[in-house]
Amino acid sequence: MPLNTTTAPPFLTVLVRGLLAGLIAGLLAGTFAYVAGEPHVEAAIAIEEAASHAEPASGGHQHDEALVTRSGQRGGLFLATGLFGAAMGGLLATAYVLLARRRRTDDDGRSGLLLAGAALLGAVIVPFLKYPANPPAVGDPATIDQRTVTYLLMVVLGLVAVWAGSLGYRSVGAQAPLWQRVAAAVGGFLLVTVVSYVVLPSFQEVPTDFPATLLWNFRLASLGTQVVLWTGIGLLFAALMHHDRRRRAAAALPST
């Protein structure tokens, strides 16, 4: 693959950097989740098991089968966040390549960071505010299919909301004051977000006796995990692309 015949790096070059950035960011997010989230998962599982011991007839929870030990699941956390991070980093790199022609900036790092920020807002924060993360012991297994579908729909709609925001920003001419462009962006974003929140169903499945502080702490840790993941992907991808551009620029010098 020629390295210096075109100004844009080859797709595979970008993809490998996205995968690498995602894997590292995923392991960082796993470390954050391990430290900040695991104690709350443990506490929630203790509540879940206490409840299932109280009414043995209603068993059937996954944890009772012990296919994987608790320490195995704590280790599997890193596998999950690492693989998920690599997948997200790869998708970010793909979006970066596909949107390359629409970019208004020639700065690789800037567009990488903007994309990661857009993903964090659209695919994490907007869905989270409608369907916040739940610890074990919260959630009715009977509605899992419906909750999964609406969650995925909310992720898509969150990304559409961000896209609507960028459309709004661009629809106001570049000669207009910045506040007008930002106001149009906020308007487009809010329009899609609010309609989605109103139209999609809500699920109130937190048991009335579930500790409120535990729920809050778990959700904060979960949101933090995703923030670490996407901040890491954005920064690492931007750094790797910056490094790659400098390397290619050096290779293109007459000295070769």
Add this chain to the structure above:
Amino acid sequence: MSSSTSSQPLVNPAGTTRLLWTVLATVVALTLLAYLVAFDQGAVSRSGMYLHELMHDGRHLLGVPCH
């Protein structure tokens, strides 16, 4: 990306077609990987519930709906 064939001077149309297939295959593969972590219950991984259970904590802390 409907504008991909017109908005930029292309060096090599055959290479562009190959690139589009590469991009498509990549998106499918990465979506499958994310699905494996976030939603699979053995149908894709063919490991029964083992991988699902192994990544249980990760799923909860990544905020994906889970039982």
